[in-house]
Amino acid sequence: MAIATSPTTTPALAPPVLDALADLVPRAAEAAEPPTREGVTIVVFSGEFDRVQAAFNIAVGAASSGLPVTMFFTFWGLDVITRPDARRIGRDPLRTAFRIMKPGGANRLPLTRFNFLGLGPRLMARLMGEFKMPTVPEMLELARSLDVKLVACTITMGVMGLTNEDLVPVDSYAGVATYLADAQTRATNLFI
């Protein structure tokens, strides 16, 4: 005895449902694909010559590879973008003392090790000169010419008694949101 089976058919979907599905499929594919992140941000927190040199090497290398680069200078990193002739006296006493004790300037950064009261950096500068390695002020210029975005952290500028006039020209004076807005779109985010 044959059992009557009705052919299994998929109930036809109403056209509006199909349309909605067709809309969803490409959107799902888009959602699965993460947005392309490209480029580099570097928080330059340190003010020592060796670390800063490494930061600039990466920045300049990335910019030369066509990648967008942001360098965010904060805390001791502000020494790198402080004008060597920035005024030291005339703020409140604490900040005047601070500026005299730590004048800043890309040409007078100490080393993390091997500093020996400033002898180490001189020796290192001489060795690097023999190898035709650019100095920090030269790297800063190079970075600028390659459109590396230079950002000075306003909060640490305030703490250290630095005004815009005390710094070499930068692209912006800003805070953490500016840094994060760039960092979110980049593949490499470094803290040096």
Add this chain to the structure above:
Amino acid sequence: MTDIAELPRAAVVVDATGLLCPMPIVKLAEAVKSAEVGQVIEVTATDPGLLEDAPAWARLTRHEIVGQYSKGDRHSFWFRKLHA
């Protein structure tokens, strides 16, 4: 390594000998930027890092390496500029 007889003729020649990282790449990038699409750019450096850095730079920038030649401590690469 490409045979020297088969190496393409470069429209632009970059001498980065005696320069250290990142300068050979900076000079190369400068030359490629000012060259025309399709042109060949030759770079020579004494920094042995270039042997790895040149292919890495080509991958990053999507230009093509069309030749390489090393003699002693001199390393040369030929790049074809593929896009603006």
